Amino acid sequence: MNRRGFLRAGCACGAALLPAAAQPQAWESPPRFARPDVASDEGGLWAMMDREETRLRRSPFNLRDPQLRSYVQDIACRLGASHCPDIRVHLVRTPYFNASMAPNGMMQVWSGLLLRVDNEAQLAAVLGHEIGHYLARHSVERLRDVKSRSAFGQFLGLFGVVGALGQIGVLAGMFAYSRDHERDADRIGAVLMHRAGYDVSEAAKVWGNLLLETRARPDGTQDSVLFATHPAQEERESTLAELAQTYRGGETSRQAWQQNTARFLREWLGDEVRRGQHEESIALLTRALGRGVYQGEYLYARGEVYRLRAKEGDFEASFADFTAAAALGGEPPQTHRGLGLIHRARKAAPDAKASFQRYLELDPQAPDAAMIKTYIEEPT
Amino acid sequence: MRILIVALVAALAGCTTVAKMESGEQTVGERLVVHLEGAWNHITGPGIGPAHTWTMEGLPIDQLRIYVGVKDGETVHQPGSSGKLKNFSFRANMQAEDVVAMFEGVLTRDGSVFKLVKLEPMSFAGQKGFRFEFSVIRKVDSVQLSGVGYGTVVKGELYAMLYAAPQLGFFARHQRSVDQMARSAKLKM
Numbered sequence: 278m279n280r281r282g283f284l285r286a287g288c289a290c291g292a293a294l295l296p297a298a299a300q301p302q303a304w305e306s307p308p309r310f311a312r313p314d315v316a317s318d319e320g321g322l323w324a325m326m327d328r329e330e331t332r333l334r335r336s337p338f339n340l341r342d343p344q345l346r347s348y349v350q351d352i353a354c355r356l357g358a359s360h361c362p363d364i365r366v367h368l369v370r371t372p373y374f375n376a377s378m379a380p381n382g383m384m385q386v387w388s389g390l391l392l393r394v395d396n397e398a399q400l401a402a403v404l405g406h407e408i409g410h411y412l413a414r415h416s417v418e419r420l421r422d423v424k425s426r427s428a429f430g431q432f433l434g435l436f437g438v439v440g441a442l443g444q445i446g447v448l449a450g451m452f453a454y455s456r457d458h459e460r461d462a463d464r465i466g467a468v469l470m471h472r473a474g475y476d477v478s479e480a481a482k483v484w485g486n487l488l489l490e491t492r493a494r495p496d497g498t499q500d501s502v503l504f505a506t507h508p509a510q511e512e513r514e515s516t517l518a519e520l521a522q523t524y525r526g527g528e529t530s531r532q533a534w535q536q537n538t539a540r541f542l543r544e545w546l547g548d549e550v551r552r553g554q555h556e557e558s559i560a561l562l563t564r565a566l567g568r569g570v571y572q573g574e575y576l577y578a579r580g581e582v583y584r585l586r587a588k589e590g591d592f593e594a595s596f597a598d599f600t601a602a603a604a605l606g607g608e609p610p611q612t613h614r615g616l617g618l619i620h621r622a623r624k625a626a627p628d629a630k631a632s633f634q635r636y637l638e639l640d641p642q643a644p645d646a647a648m649i650k651t652y653i654e655e656p657t
Numbered sequence: 658m659r660i661l662i663v664a665l666v667a668a669l670a671g672c673t674t675v676a677k678m679e680s681g682e683q684t685v686g687e688r689l690v691v692h693l694e695g696a697w698n699h700i701t702g703p704g705i706g707p708a709h710t711w712t713m714e715g716l717p718i719d720q721l722r723i724y725v726g727v728k729d730g731e732t733v734h735q736p737g738s739s740g741k742l743k744n745f746s747f748r749a750n751m752q753a754e755d756v757v758a759m760f761e762g763v764l765t766r767d768g769s770v771f772k773l774v775k776l777e778p779m780s781f782a783g784q785k786g787f788r789f790e791f792s793v794i795r796k797v798d799s800v801q802l803s804g805v806g807y808g809t810v811v812k813g814e815l816y817a818m819l820y821a822a823p824q825l826g827f828f829a830r831h832q833r834s835v836d837q838m839a840r841s842a843k844l845k846m
Contacts, residue, residue, distance in 0.1 A: 644775050
C-alpha cells in the first residue's frame with residue numbers, strides 16, 4: 278500500500294468499517310492457500326512473483342538486518358495467524374510510504390513507512406490491510422480485470438515490483454485496488470489487528486498523519502480528486518472513532534517499536550532529507566518531534582531540511598533546530614557542520630570555525646573533512 | 658534526400674542524436690574549454706539536459722554531465738514524469754556542500770541510494786572549486802555506480818562536471834580520462 282493507496286483506504290473507511298463495527302468477529306480467515314496450477318493465470322502470477330522475490334532477496338536495497346526483519350515478521354505473523362508460514366517479510370530501503378503483499382506471500386515494507394509510524398500498532402494497521410487483500414485474494418480478481426499489457430505493468434506495481442518496471446512508490450499506486458476491495462481490506466485488517474491485540478484506533482492516526490504530509494505539499498492540489506470524491510474529513514473521523522469504540526482495547530507497543538528501530542533512525546532520516554520534498558519532510562519531522570524521543574535526531578534532520586530549502590526565514594529556523602539539537606547532546610555530528618555552514622554564509626568566521634572544529638572532533642573521518650579543513654583555515 | 662534520411666533516422670531514434678567529440682580541445686556551451694585525450698559521444702535529444710551529456714559506453718552505462726553557467730534558480734535535471742517530485746535548482750549562494758547535496762538529490766530522485774565518499778577542495782576551470790566522489794545504488798536495476806564530480810561557482814553561476822558509471826569495470830576504465838578532462842577545464846571569458 279503506498280501513500281495514495283492508504284489515503285484512499287482511509288477515506289473508504291467511513292463506508293467500509295461500519296458493518297464490521299456491527300459484527301466485529303463475523304469475518305473468518307480462509308484456510309491457507311495451496312499453490313495454484315502453474316498453467317493457470319494465478320499460477321503464472323505466482324511464478325512471476327517468485328522470480329521477483331528472488332531478485333528482491335539479492336537486491337542491495339534489501340535491509341538484511343536479521344533482528345529488525347524478524348521483529349516485523351513477527352508482527353505480520355501475529356496478524357496473519359494461521360497464514361504466518363506463508364508470509365515472508367522483506368524490508369526495503371526506500372524513503373517512501375509503501376507496503377505491499379503479493380499473492381505468493383511476498384510482503385514488502387519500505388523504510389519510508391517504518392520512519393512514519395509511531396508505534397507497532399500503526400505498522401500493524403498497514404500490514405493488516407495488506408494481509409486483508411491477500412486473504413481476500415483481491416489481486417487475482419484484479420488480474421482478471423487487466424486487459425492490456427500496459428495496465429498489467431501498472432498492476433504489478435500493486436506488489437511493489439520495482440526492478441522490472443522502474444516504478445517507485447509515487448508511481449506504484451497508479452493502479453489501485455477497487456474501492457470495494459479497499460473496504461474489504463480495511464474491514465479484515467481491523468479484525469486482524471483486534472485479534473492480534475493491537476489498538477485499532479491507531480489505524481486512523483496513520484491516515485491522519487499522511488494527510489498532514491500531503492497537505493503540506495506546495496502542490497497539494499494534486500490529490501484534489503481523491504479528496505473531492507471521498508467523504509468529508511469529519512465523517513471519516515467520526516466513522517473511525519466509532520470503529521475504535523467497537524474494537525476497544527489493545528496495545529500500541531510504542532516502546533518496543535522505538536527500541537527495535539532506533540538503530541536505523543539516522544539512516545532513514547538521512548534518506549528522508551535527501552528526498553528533497555522539503556514541505557512534506559518538515560510536516561513529518563515536526564510531528565515526529567512530538568514522539569518525545571530521539572529529539573536531537575529529528576531536530577538535526579528538520580534543521581537540515583530548512584537549511585537546504587533556504588527560503589526566507591529558513592536559515593533562522595535551521596539555526597534554531599541545530600542549536601536545540603546540540604543543547605540536548607548526542608546530536609549527529611553533521612549538526613555542527615550545518616551550524617558552521619550557516620555561520621560561514623553569514624560571514625561569522627570565528628563561529629563558523631568553532632562549529633567546523635566541533636564537527637571534525639565528533640567525526641574526524643567525515644567524507645568532507647578535507648573541505649571542512651579549508652573552511653577552518655580561511656582567514657577570519 | 659540526405660537531409661530527409663538524416664531526419665528519418667533521427668525520428669526513428671526518437672530524435673536523439675549522437676555527435677563525436679574528437680580528441681583535443683573542445684568548447685562546451687561556448688564558455689567552458691576542456692582538453693580530451695580520447696573521443697567522447699555527445700548525446701542530445703528529448704529527455705536529455707539541461708547539462709551537456711556525454712558518454713563513452715552509451716547512456717544506460719556511463720554518463721558525463723557538464724554544466725556550463727547555470728544561473729540562480731535554474732533546475733539542473735529533466736522534470737520527472739510524475740510531476741510530484743521536487744525539482745532541484747541551483748542557488749547562487751550555494752556552498753560546495755550545498756551543490757553536492759543538490760546533485761545528491763538529483764541522483765536519488767528515483768529512489769536510488771547515494772553515499773558521499775569524499776569531498777575535497779580542487780581548482781576547477783581555473784577557479785577555487787571542489788571535487789567529490791560518490792557511490793550510487795541505482796533503483797531501477799540495483800546496479801552499483803561509482804561517480805566523481807567537480808564544481809565551482811563563478812559570478813553566481815555554476816560550472817560543474819558529474820560522471821557516473823558502474824563500479825565494476827566501467828568507472829575505473831574512464832575515471833582517469835574524466836579526471837584529466839576536469840583538470841584541463843578553463844573558462845572562456
